[in-house]
Amino acid sequence: MAFKSVKLGVENIHLSFGGTSALTGVSFDVLEGEILAVIGPNGAGKTSTLNCINGFYQPDQGQITFFPTGSERRDITRLPAYRIAKLGIARTFQNIALYTGLNTLDNLMAARHVHMKQSMLAGMLYFGSARQEEIAHREAVEEIIDFLEIEHIRKSVVGALPYGLRKRVELGRALALEPQMLLLDEPMAGMNVEEKEDMARFILDIHERRGVTILLIEHDMGLVMDIADRIVVLDFGIKIAEGTPDTIRQDPNVIKAYLGEESQHKT
Amino acid sequence: MAAIRPAGDFDISYAHDMAVIRRPWQWAAAVGLVAFLFAVPAFSPPQFLDALNLIGIFLVSVQGLAILVGYTGQISLGQAAFMTVGAYASAVLTKYAGVPFWFALPLAGLGAGLVGLIFGLPSLRIKGFYLAMATLAAQFIIPWIFRGFWVATLGGATGIQEIPVPRLAGFAFDSEWGMYFIILVVAILTTIAMKNLARTRTGRAFVAIRDNDLAAEVLGINIVAYKLRAFFLSAFYAGLAGSLWAHYLRSINPEQLDLIDSVWMLGMVIVGGMGSALGPILGTVFIRLLRELVSTLTPNLNDMLPGLGANLAGLGPLVFGFALALFLVFEPHGLALAAVFPLAV
Numbered sequence: 001m002a003f004k005s006v007k008l009g010v011e012n013i014h015l016s017f018g019g020t021s022a023l024t025g026v027s028f029d030v031l032e033g034e035i036l037a038v039i040g041p042n043g044a045g046k047t048s049t050l051n052c053i054n055g056f057y058q059p060d061q062g063q064i065t066f067f068p069t070g071s072e073r074r075d076i077t078r079l080p081a082y083r084i085a086k087l088g089i090a091r092t093f094q095n096i097a098l099y100t101g102l103n104t105l106d107n108l109m110a111a112r113h114v115h116m117k118q119s120m121l122a123g124m125l126y127f128g129s130a131r132q133e134e135i136a137h138r139e140a141v142e143e144i145i146d147f148l149e150i151e152h153i154r155k156s157v158v159g160a161l162p163y164g165l166r167k168r169v170e171l172g173r174a175l176a177l178e179p180q181m182l183l184l185d186e187p188m189a190g191m192n193v194e195e196k197e198d199m200a201r202f203i204l205d206i207h208e209r210r211g212v213t214i215l216l217i218e219h220d221m222g223l224v225m226d227i228a229d230r231i232v233v234l235d236f237g238i239k240i241a242e243g244t245p246d247t248i249r250q251d252p253n254v255i256k257a258y259l260g261e262e263s264q265h266k267t
Numbered sequence: 268m269a270a271i272r273p274a275g276d277f278d279i280s281y282a283h284d285m286a287v288i289r290r291p292w293q294w295a296a297a298v299g300l301v302a303f304l305f306a307v308p309a310f311s312p313p314q315f316l317d318a319l320n321l322i323g324i325f326l327v328s329v330q331g332l333a334i335l336v337g338y339t340g341q342i343s344l345g346q347a348a349f350m351t352v353g354a355y356a357s358a359v360l361t362k363y364a365g366v367p368f369w370f371a372l373p374l375a376g377l378g379a380g381l382v383g384l385i386f387g388l389p390s391l392r393i394k395g396f397y398l399a400m401a402t403l404a405a406q407f408i409i410p411w412i413f414r415g416f417w418v419a420t421l422g423g424a425t426g427i428q429e430i431p432v433p434r435l436a437g438f439a440f441d442s443e444w445g446m447y448f449i450i451l452v453v454a455i456l457t458t459i460a461m462k463n464l465a466r467t468r469t470g471r472a473f474v475a476i477r478d479n480d481l482a483a484e485v486l487g488i489n490i491v492a493y494k495l496r497a498f499f500l501s502a503f504y505a506g507l508a509g510s511l512w513a514h515y516l517r518s519i520n521p522e523q524l525d526l527i528d529s530v531w532m533l534g535m536v537i538v539g540g541m542g543s544a545l546g547p548i549l550g551t552v553f554i555r556l557l558r559e560l561v562s563t564l565t566p567n568l569n570d571m572l573p574g575l576g577a578n579l580a581g582l583g584p585l586v587f588g589f590a591l592a593l594f595l596v597f598e599p600h601g602l603a604l605a606a607v608f609p610l611a612v
Contacts, residue, residue, distance in 0.1 A: 123467030
C-alpha cells in the first residue's frame with residue numbers, strides 16, 4: 001500500500017505526573033490509511049500516548065497535529081476531548097467504557113451526537129426534522145450493527161452483555177462517530193483465540209472498506225505482527241524503535257526491553 | 268429496555284420500531300386514559316381533587332428532578348427552592364406587572380431555569396455528596412433572599428397574597444376543578460416532552476454523562492454544556508410547578524417549600540425508578556398518597572393511642588424514611604422497573 005501523507009503527527013511529547021515522567025520526548029507520525037501498532041511492556045506509556053492524542057491529558061511539552069481530510073491541519077494539543085472527537089478521532093478503551101444503562105442501539109446512537117443537529121427543544125417535541133433525523137441516523141447505526149454482526153443484541157442493555165460482545169459494541173460505538181482515525185486501546189485483551197480472530201477481521205475490514213487510519217495498542221505479538229503496517233515500540237516512556245514488523249522483530253533494543261539482557265553467567 | 272410486546276407487532280420500519288405508541292389499541296388506550304383524566308372532576312369530591320392537584324404539581328417538578336438525577340446522574344437538593352423561584356416569579360408577574368398567567372407560566376419556568384443554571388455551576392467541578400451539599404445552598408440562599416430583599420414587593424416573611432386567578436375568555440380557574448384542568452394539561456405536556464427528550468439526542472447525551480462521563484467526552488459530547496442544560500431543564504420544570512403552586516394556593520411565602528420538600532422529591536425519583544418516564548409518575552403518586560394516608564390516619568391513631576400524643580406529629584417523615592429505606596433494599600430500581608417486569612427480580 002502506498003502511503004500518501006501524514007494523518008497525525010506526534011512531536012516530542014513530554015508528560016509527567018508529579019515527579020514521575022510518563023513520556024519523554026516521544027515522536028512518531030501516523031500515515032494516512034495505515035495501521036500503526038504501539039507496543040511495549042506494562043507501564044511503557046502506551047495508553048498515556050493515546051490519552052494525550054485524544055485530549056484526556058495535556059502534555060507538558062510537544063505538539064500533536066491532526067490532518068483532517070479536506071481541511072486545514074489542526075494543532076490538537078490543547079483542544080478539549082469533545083472537540084477532538086468532532087474533528088474525527090474516535091477511540092476505544094482498555095477497560096471497556098460503555099454507557100452501561102443503555103442498550104446497544106442507544107450506545108451507538110449516542111455516538112452519532114456530533115453528526116446530529118436537532119436542538120434540545122426539537123427533541124422534546126419529537127416532530128418533523130428531529131424525527132426524520134433520528135430515523136436517518138438509525139439507518140447509519142443499523143449498518144454498523146450489521147457490519148459487526150451484533151443484530152441479536154441490538155436491544156440488550158450492554159451492562160449485562162458478555163465481555164467479548166461488549167468489546168465489539170464499543171468498537172461499534174467508535175465507528176458510529178464516523179471517524180477518520182481510530183485509536184484502539186487493547187481491543188483484544190482478555191479474549192480467546194476465536195474472539196481475537198473475529199476482532200482482527202473487523203479491524204482489517206474497517207481499515208480496508210472504510211479507509212480509516214488506525215492506531216492500535218496490543219499485547220498479542222503474533223497479531224500485531226500480522227495486521228500492523230508499522231510498529232512503534234515504547235519502553236519507560238521513551239520510543240526505542242519504529243519500523244515494519246520485520247525490522248522490529250530483529251531489533252536488539254526491542255528484544256532487550258521484552259526479554260531483558262542476556263545473562264553473563266551461563267550455567 | 269425492551270418490554271413485552273403484543274403478538275403480531277413486527278418492526279417493519281425504523282419509524283415503527285422507534286414509536287412509543289405502536290398499535291391502534293394503544294392509541295385508543297392513551298386517548299381513553301386522557302379522556303378519563305379529564306372526566307375525573309365530574310365525579311370526585313373537592314378533597315380528592317385537591318390531592319390530585321398537589322400530585323400533578325409535584326409530578327412536574329419531580330420530572331425535572333428525574334431528568335437531572337435519573338438521566339444525567341447529578342444530584343440536587345434545591346428543587347423546592349427552584350419551585351419557590353417559579354412561584355414568586357409568576358406571582359409578581361401576574362399581580363404587579365399584569366402579565367396573564369399563560370405567559371407568566373413559561374416565564375416562571377425560564378426564571379427558575381436561569382437560577383438553576385447558577386446553582387448548577389458547581390457540578391462542573393464536583394460530584395456526588397459534594398454536589399449535594401453545594402445545591403443544598405440553594406435551599407437556604409433562595410428563601411433568605413425572598414425573606415429579606417425587596418420586602419415592599421415580595422412581602423418579606425409573609426410573602427405574597429391574593430395572587431390573581433388564571434383567566435381565559437372570561438372563565439376564571441378559581442376552583443379545585445378549574446385548576447385541575449390547567450395542571451393536568453401542563454403535566455401531560457411535560458410528560459410527553461420528557462419522554463421525547465429521553466429518546467433523542469439530548470437525552471442520550473445526558474445518559475452518556477451519567478454512565479461514563481469520560482467516554483461521553485471522547486465521543487464528542489460537551490460535558491460542561493450538557494450538565495448545565497440538565498440543571499436548566501430541571502429547574503425549568505420546577506419553575507413551572509412553582510407557578511402552578513402559586514396560582515393554585517393563591518398565596519406564597521418563603522417557607523412554604525422547604526428542604527424537606529426537596530428531600531421528598533428526591534425520594535419520589537428514587538421510589539419511582541430512575542431513568543424512566545414512568546418513574547416520576549409512579550413515585551410521585553405513591554409518596555403523595557402515602558403522605559395523604561398518614562395525615563388522614565394520624566388523628567385516628569391519636570384517638571386509639573392517646574398516650575403517644577404529640578409524638579404522632581412526626582409520623583409522616585418517619586413513614587417516608589422507612590418506605591425509602593425499604594425501597595433501597597428491596598426494589599432499588601424503583602416502581603417503574605417492577606411495573607415493566609413484574610416477574611423479574
